[in-house]
Amino acid sequence: MTLRAVIYARYSSDLQSASSIEDQFRLCRERATRAGWQIVGSYEDAATSGASLMRPGIQRLQQDARERRFDIVISEALDRLSRNQADIAALYQNLTFAGTAIETLAEGRIDEMHIGLKGTMNALFLKDLAAKTRRGLRGRVEAGKSGGGNAYGYTVLRHMGEDGEIRRGDRQINEDEAAIVRRIFTAYADGMSPNRIADQLNREGIPGPRAGKWDKSTIHGNPKRGTGVLNNEIYVGRLVWNRQSFVKDPATGKRQARPNPESEWIVTEVPELRIIDQALWDRVKTRQEGRKIEQTDREAWERRKPRFLLTGLVKCGCCGGGFSTIGKDRFGCSNSRNKGTSVCTNRTGITRQELEGRILTILSERLMDPELVKVFVAEYIAERNRLAASHVDDRAVKQKELAKVIKDQDILVNALLVGTPPERIKAKMEQLETRQKQLERELATAPAPAALTRIHPRMADNWQERIRALIAGLTEPDREGEAREAIRGLIEKIVATPVPTKGRRMSLELTLHGDLAGILSLSLNVDQLAGQQKTSCEQEVEESVGFLVAGVGFEPTTFRL
Secondary structure: OOOEEEEEEEOOOOOOOOHHHHHHHHHHHHHHHHHOOEEEEEEEEOOOOOOOOOOHHHHHHHHHHHOOOOOEEEEOOHHHHOOOHHHHHHHHHHHHHOOOEEEEOOOEEOOHHHHHHHHHHHHHHHHHHHHHHHHHHHHHHHOOOOOOOOOOOEEEEEEEOOOOOEEEEEEEEOHHHHHHHHHHHHHHHOOOOHHHHHHHHHHOOOOOHHHOOOOHHHHHOOOOOOOOHHHOHHHHOEEEEOOEEEEEOOOOOOEEEEEOOHHHOEEEEOHHHOOOOHHHHHHHHHHHHHOOOOOOOHHHHHOOOOOOOOOOOEEEOOOOOEEEEEEOOEEEEHHHHHHOOOOOOOOOOEEHHHHHHHHHHHHHHHOOOHHHHHHHHHHHHHHHHHHHHHHHHHHHHHHHHHHHHHHHHHHHHHHHHOOOOHHHHHHHHHHHHHHHHHHHHHHHHOOOOOOOOOOOOOHHHHHHHHHHHHHHHOOOOOOHHHHHHHHHOOEEEEEEEEEEOOOOOEEEEEEEEEOHHHHHHHHOOHHHHOOOOOOHHHHHHHHHHHHHHHHHOOOOEEEEO
16 A cells, blocks of 8 residues: 655754755655655745744644544654654654654654654754854854844844855944934833824834834833833943843743843943933933832732723724723723724723623623523523434444444354364454443443423523622622622623714724623522522533533624613
8 A cells, every 4th residue: 555645844044045945845755756655745844943843834744644644754854843852752652643654864764762862862952052052142242243133223234254254243223213213212201101102103104123013012111121112222332132031831832031130141332333312211211210110029910800890801893902991990992092093993982880880781681681591492402302312322322332342252252162262362352341341431421311401481580680699799898709700700702892972972882792601500500599409400401501502502692782
């Protein structure tokens, strides 16, 4: 049988030639031709590091392997697939489980020995490469050159040296961008907010760093980490490197920044790159100090609970961005405020009191309309009947298979009794015994067929009692936290869309998208408020609601007000 083969190729740096991919493909195709394999596909990751599996090409390859679309993967070398020891081991295990082999031009057919030895060597190579790279970057920074990347306001130069080598890392001031930097510093020092500065720049069509839109965080950044235009010391002729280091999170494969102590910073004076005079820089720093928010416990600050009942649940109907506080007890579109009306035109705000009042009205008065409940109950009963029939059929199939497995074992026992050598039937007997135990476990743990459970006709009344009790709990100190979390759990999101009113003023139309499983479970839980235990019937309905909503396709409840 002809093996179905695919090719994987990768090169790691945008400084390398893209032709490297084609070279790898050509060599791998030649290997497949010699072996008589059929090429059925190819995957590539260009200018992508092999230190992580978070690459689109390798992810597609693994997905197709799970679907058994090919039999063997060809690559130039094992380090093209991954240089991370844990990742290459996991990739090998996943492909082996899918029945897929790995063949490389450098190592041949890959087995556990290659994974152990080459994986270790590649991991050491990465560590050594990182150390050499940092050493080289430090030397460039101490010489006043770029240590990687570039700052807005400068152009990176490449030119030929006297020895014929290309010189990289030199920078010169980009006068057009430098004028924007001076404008930002002056505007902020004069009292303009980063929001307004970003809005004006976007309105004028001035491209930001990397040709993107300006955002307030691009301007004010993080003073402690030196990020943002207002905090970059290169604008006053000081090149600061090694403020932070990066560590890869093994769970996600993504890098996380960690600040380094100031004693490890590398600082080089580059007065020829100064854009901002010292007096203007000092004015900006003075204003930043006056606006600083003291955070005595940063971790507690980040883990704090939502400040208001609906914090984080409101989305803009124009751009899809979030709503945040734009004034005292007032919410508005974050994108419109932070990036300006060129990004989102929704400037209509709403007070917290009005927002919460309208949403609680929807929950308490409009959500459990009797006609909607009637429709849901009918759909629920139909779906329960279908699932019950499917459950019975599945159980019957397993019982039938178990009977056949036991019968086949009896046949093998009879064969032993008439003199058949045991070694001829030992493997088959072991397979049957394993399958018998598996089927018996599945039948023992599967719930027995149950009669159709009906929803209580007072479901809507129960909801009214429960939601009103929760709303009342918002005003009671000892119940406020619990009531707030319960109400938030009923809401998937709230979409706020500006609409004109009769007086030509804009108002917000609120569309509440409810969490149907949470809403139904809450409506079935009223008896516990009175200290009563739920009946087995009510308990069974409540447990099935979440499965039905999530697995069968009931649409979220949506109300507009």
